[in-house]
Amino acid sequence: MDDGSAGPSAGADGAASAEPAGCAKREQILKGAGTVFLANGYEGASMSRIAQMAGVSKGTLYNHFDGKASLFSAFFEEQARCRLAPIEALSRNDEQSVRLTLIRFAEMAVHMLISPMALGLYRIIVGEVEKFPNLADTFWRYGFDRKLSNLTEYLTRIVARGELDIADPRLSAEQFMLMCQARIVQRRRFGLPVDDSDAAIAEFAAFTADSFLKIYEPRHQ
Amino acid sequence: MDDGSAGPSAGADGAASAEPAGCAKREQILKGAGTVFLANGYEGASMSRIAQMAGVSKGTLYNHFDGKASLFSAFFEEQARCRLAPIEALSRNDEQSVRLTLIRFAEMAVHMLISPMALGLYRIIVGEVEKFPNLADTFWRYGFDRKLSNLTEYLTRIVARGELDIADPRLSAEQFMLMCQARIVQRRRFGLPVDDSDAAIAEFAAFTADSFLKIYEPRHQ
Amino acid sequence: MDDGSAGPSAGADGAASAEPAGCAKREQILKGAGTVFLANGYEGASMSRIAQMAGVSKGTLYNHFDGKASLFSAFFEEQARCRLAPIEALSRNDEQSVRLTLIRFAEMAVHMLISPMALGLYRIIVGEVEKFPNLADTFWRYGFDRKLSNLTEYLTRIVARGELDIADPRLSAEQFMLMCQARIVQRRRFGLPVDDSDAAIAEFAAFTADSFLKIYEPRHQ
Amino acid sequence: MDDGSAGPSAGADGAASAEPAGCAKREQILKGAGTVFLANGYEGASMSRIAQMAGVSKGTLYNHFDGKASLFSAFFEEQARCRLAPIEALSRNDEQSVRLTLIRFAEMAVHMLISPMALGLYRIIVGEVEKFPNLADTFWRYGFDRKLSNLTEYLTRIVARGELDIADPRLSAEQFMLMCQARIVQRRRFGLPVDDSDAAIAEFAAFTADSFLKIYEPRHQ
DNA sequence: AATGAATGAGCTTTCATTCAT
DNA sequence: CATGAATGAAAGCTCATTCAT
Numbered sequence: 001m002d003d004g005s006a007g008p009s010a011g012a013d014g015a016a017s018a019e020p021a022g023c024a025k026r027e028q029i030l031k032g033a034g035t036v037f038l039a040n041g042y043e044g045a046s047m048s049r050i051a052q053m054a055g056v057s058k059g060t061l062y063n064h065f066d067g068k069a070s071l072f073s074a075f076f077e078e079q080a081r082c083r084l085a086p087i088e089a090l091s092r093n094d095e096q097s098v099r100l101t102l103i104r105f106a107e108m109a110v111h112m113l114i115s116p117m118a119l120g121l122y123r124i125i126v127g128e129v130e131k132f133p134n135l136a137d138t139f140w141r142y143g144f145d146r147k148l149s150n151l152t153e154y155l156t157r158i159v160a161r162g163e164l165d166i167a168d169p170r171l172s173a174e175q176f177m178l179m180c181q182a183r184i185v186q187r188r189r190f191g192l193p194v195d196d197s198d199a200a201i202a203e204f205a206a207f208t209a210d211s212f213l214k215i216y217e218p219r220h221q
Numbered sequence: 222m223d224d225g226s227a228g229p230s231a232g233a234d235g236a237a238s239a240e241p242a243g244c245a246k247r248e249q250i251l252k253g254a255g256t257v258f259l260a261n262g263y264e265g266a267s268m269s270r271i272a273q274m275a276g277v278s279k280g281t282l283y284n285h286f287d288g289k290a291s292l293f294s295a296f297f298e299e300q301a302r303c304r305l306a307p308i309e310a311l312s313r314n315d316e317q318s319v320r321l322t323l324i325r326f327a328e329m330a331v332h333m334l335i336s337p338m339a340l341g342l343y344r345i346i347v348g349e350v351e352k353f354p355n356l357a358d359t360f361w362r363y364g365f366d367r368k369l370s371n372l373t374e375y376l377t378r379i380v381a382r383g384e385l386d387i388a389d390p391r392l393s394a395e396q397f398m399l400m401c402q403a404r405i406v407q408r409r410r411f412g413l414p415v416d417d418s419d420a421a422i423a424e425f426a427a428f429t430a431d432s433f434l435k436i437y438e439p440r441h442q
Numbered sequence: 443m444d445d446g447s448a449g450p451s452a453g454a455d456g457a458a459s460a461e462p463a464g465c466a467k468r469e470q471i472l473k474g475a476g477t478v479f480l481a482n483g484y485e486g487a488s489m490s491r492i493a494q495m496a497g498v499s500k501g502t503l504y505n506h507f508d509g510k511a512s513l514f515s516a517f518f519e520e521q522a523r524c525r526l527a528p529i530e531a532l533s534r535n536d537e538q539s540v541r542l543t544l545i546r547f548a549e550m551a552v553h554m555l556i557s558p559m560a561l562g563l564y565r566i567i568v569g570e571v572e573k574f575p576n577l578a579d580t581f582w583r584y585g586f587d588r589k590l591s592n593l594t595e596y597l598t599r600i601v602a603r604g605e606l607d608i609a610d611p612r613l614s615a616e617q618f619m620l621m622c623q624a625r626i627v628q629r630r631r632f633g634l635p636v637d638d639s640d641a642a643i644a645e646f647a648a649f650t651a652d653s654f655l656k657i658y659e660p661r662h663q
Numbered sequence: 664m665d666d667g668s669a670g671p672s673a674g675a676d677g678a679a680s681a682e683p684a685g686c687a688k689r690e691q692i693l694k695g696a697g698t699v700f701l702a703n704g705y706e707g708a709s710m711s712r713i714a715q716m717a718g719v720s721k722g723t724l725y726n727h728f729d730g731k732a733s734l735f736s737a738f739f740e741e742q743a744r745c746r747l748a749p750i751e752a753l754s755r756n757d758e759q760s761v762r763l764t765l766i767r768f769a770e771m772a773v774h775m776l777i778s779p780m781a782l783g784l785y786r787i788i789v790g791e792v793e794k795f796p797n798l799a800d801t802f803w804r805y806g807f808d809r810k811l812s813n814l815t816e817y818l819t820r821i822v823a824r825g826e827l828d829i830a831d832p833r834l835s836a837e838q839f840m841l842m843c844q845a846r847i848v849q850r851r852r853f854g855l856p857v858d859d860s861d862a863a864i865a866e867f868a869a870f871t872a873d874s875f876l877k878i879y880e881p882r883h884q
Numbered sequence: 885a886a887t888g889a890a891t892g893a894g895c896t897t898t899c900a901t902t903c904a905t
Numbered sequence: 906c907a908t909g910a911a912t913g914a915a916a917g918c919t920c921a922t923t924c925a926t
Contacts, residue, residue, distance in 0.1 A: 025886095041262075057886060058887085067922075127262060178399045178403040182392070190346070190357045191357045207392070280912055499908045500900090501907065568852055579853070625837060632788070633800075722889095724918095
């Protein structure tokens with residue numbers, strides 16, 4: 001264990017290959033690569049299949065990327081930056097009740113986490129973390145951490161308004177996000193059957209938000 | 222889900238190859254296979270490397286198992302049954318305070334979940350869930366679900382004693398286990414640096430147990 | 443072409459392995475070997491499958507025979523000696539008309555040559571003749587040549603009686619046997635569909651016998 | 664017979680891999696494949712050896728053909744179409760005497776059938792007919808059947824001219840071809856020693872043609 | 885910049901053969 | 906003698922990568 005055989009990770013880090021990132025072919029390749037990587041994992045994906053899926057020749061893959069590892073990294077960095085980043089909207093309007101806001105947040109989180117894309121990304125990232133350590137880092141920073149910061153800020157505002165009593169908002173934000181992953185999200189990650197209807201999600205979100213509120217609502221002695 | 226694209230899973234699961242399971246060579250092979258699978262994943266592991274690691278010839282692998290998929294399955298079933306099952310000792314003595322019991326449970330859970338073996342199993346199971354769906358099922362049933370049932374029973378007893386006010390003990394048990402995975406476990410799964418000293422774990426366990434108690438402690442109006 | 447790499451033939455010749463030939467296990471093994479060789483050819487047959495088919499262990503195969511090549515040779519020698527030899531009955535009674543005798547002979551020949559066993563033997567012998575040259579020799583001597591001699595003797599008697607006018611009875615016998623292989627036998631060897639009903643064979647036998655008679659019947663000037 | 668256990672044949676036949684057939688590498692591979700297949704049979708030939716013989720890498724084999732079975736089929740189809748077809752020139756000039764024409768035909772047939780290529784093709788086709796049924800079909804159609812038709816047409820013309828008295832020219836043509844395979848051809852197929860000098864062949868051809876004429880020459884009562 | 889044929893190492897798997905029991 | 910686990914060479918095939926066009 002922890003054998004340290006870093007594999008292709010060390011060299012594959014940094015940027016993919018000095019590409020302007022606005023190149024159409026590049027996007028086309030990354031799209032195909034994503035489809036194949038998400039469906040088959042890193043080892044299970046073949047460059048031939050990626051080339052075929054992207055509608056380019058195998059040689060072109062190597063004109064734009066240094067190799068399989070580089071392409072893999074590039075795809076996930078792209079995903080992390082472009083797909084996950086924009087989701088950080090939460091409610092900047094603090095006019096809704098805290099309870100309702102937390103329920104909406106939980107609903108959104110569950111819906112997002114069980115989307116095929118998010119499930120696929122999670123599976124690959126967690127599975128290949130030893131081979132591509134900084135990929136997980138990127139994914140964490142742009143994905144999970146951003147949502148976390150968002151929620152943390154919100155909680156901080158609510159604490160300032162005296163509506164909740166939280167000592168470490170960041171820790172509690174993380175706690176809340178984990179609570180959101182019970183039942184539905186966790187089971188989906190294991191491929192287990194689960195009721196993920198909107199109604200079930202809504203009910204679970206309410207349960208989770210209420211649990212959270214019970215932890216942190218001020219106790220008027 | 223439950224789509225039919227089973228891949229090599231359907232037939233490969235169940236038992237490995239009608240082996241008495243007490244065979245020394247078999248254990249030797251499974252040990253080597255575990256090392257390689259855990260370090261490289263399913264696709265990344267090669268039968269040659271497994272044979273080398275187990276100190277047997279490649280042919281011997283095929284005398285004991287039907288193939289790579291079968292060996293993979295056998296390893297995980299073995300792990301699920303033999304390694305994960307015995308951990309279910311929790312506190313059958315209900316003499317400790319509930320708080321202390323929950324803290325101990327949280328500590329145990331965190332320690333277990335960040336052990337190299339558990340991390341490795343989690344990574345592979347989550348990564349290969351589409352290729353080996355009923356492997357994830359086995360892993361869930363023997364691993365997570367058993368701890369869950371254990372905790373559920375405990376909570377039910379506590380509720381009966383009137384010390385906690387829980388409507389759905391199983392759901393709350395699951396909620397507690399997820400709460401235990403914030404901060405330390407989750408970061409380790411992503412390969413991120415984190416303070417996993419005993420002190421840090423103890424502190425986090427206390428925080429988690431206290432949070433849980435706040436949710437479910439009876440409110441004397 | 444003609445690379446001369448004789449392969450396992452040279453050493454495999456002679457006898458199989460100083461076995462009393464009346465051994466029950468030996469017979470059992472040869473029976474299983476025959477089934478597998480006939481169905482899969484030499485290269486396509488595996489010793490494991492032969493052992494399984496014969497109901498013995500793989501080791502036992504090597505106790506009775508020197509190896510795969512030796513077992514192969516032993517089976518075919520056995521076949522040639524024990525199965526093909528007894529068929530040489532023809533008609534020692536020369537009381538039937540020549541025409542009828544030839545028709546009967548042709549019918550018998552066609553029926554025999556399209557039997558699954560004969561077809562299988564022919565296919566393997568012809569296919570493996572470069573690898574096992576003396577096998578073909580044995581097969582020829584005990585199989586084809588014996589029938590040939592039989593017919594040759596008959597023709598010689600008929601010529602002596604003045605009913606046919608044949609200069610080289612052996613050559614003509616061979617000619618007749620080849621004529622018998624037109625249409626039905628040849629097509630069966632190529633796996634082609636053909637009417638091999640008794641009626642069709644009878645008709646063809648008559649045609650062939652009549653043709654032969656036309657060649658050699660004395661011309662009264 | 665005609666059982667459905669087609670094996671790798673069904674899908675492997677037809678065309679090889681949508682290759683333009685004029686590709687130089689393709690020809691090079693087919694040449695090497697032919698050498699190895701002819702010398703070792705289908706099962707006895709290895710892709711490595713074929714690659715080595717053709718002077719290309721193993722991977723290149725798979726760039727041009729779908730696999731071993733496909734390569735095998737392609738080789739035989741090529742042979743059937745390109746090598747066997749052009750031999751059908753017989754005597755379109757009916758000016759020679761029938762006897763001389765038949766002698767020439769018999770000579771040609773014997774020479775052709777005992778050529779290393781024809782012998783090798785015959786051995787493999789007959790040996791692998793169960794594994795590649797439609798290969799035998801192709802071989803029959805382009806090889807044997809073509810010569811047969813050729814001879815049939817000739818005989819029909821001769822019958823029309825009143826020089827021979829044949830009821831079923833096709834059957835008699837086939838009969839003649841089989842008669843040509845006595846003695847020399849048959850023995851060569853069994854790897855037996857035989858005098859195949861031009862003189863011996865010429866003598867045998869004359870004998871065979873004369874025999875045939877005796878069957879079918881008109882009898883002036 | 886794009887192509888795709890060529891490469892050869894490496895993959896999973898099979899098999900004839902051996903040998904301790 | 907009979908067994909069957911162990912062996913390791915070799916099989917068919919795949920794949921990331923290169924490079925002449």
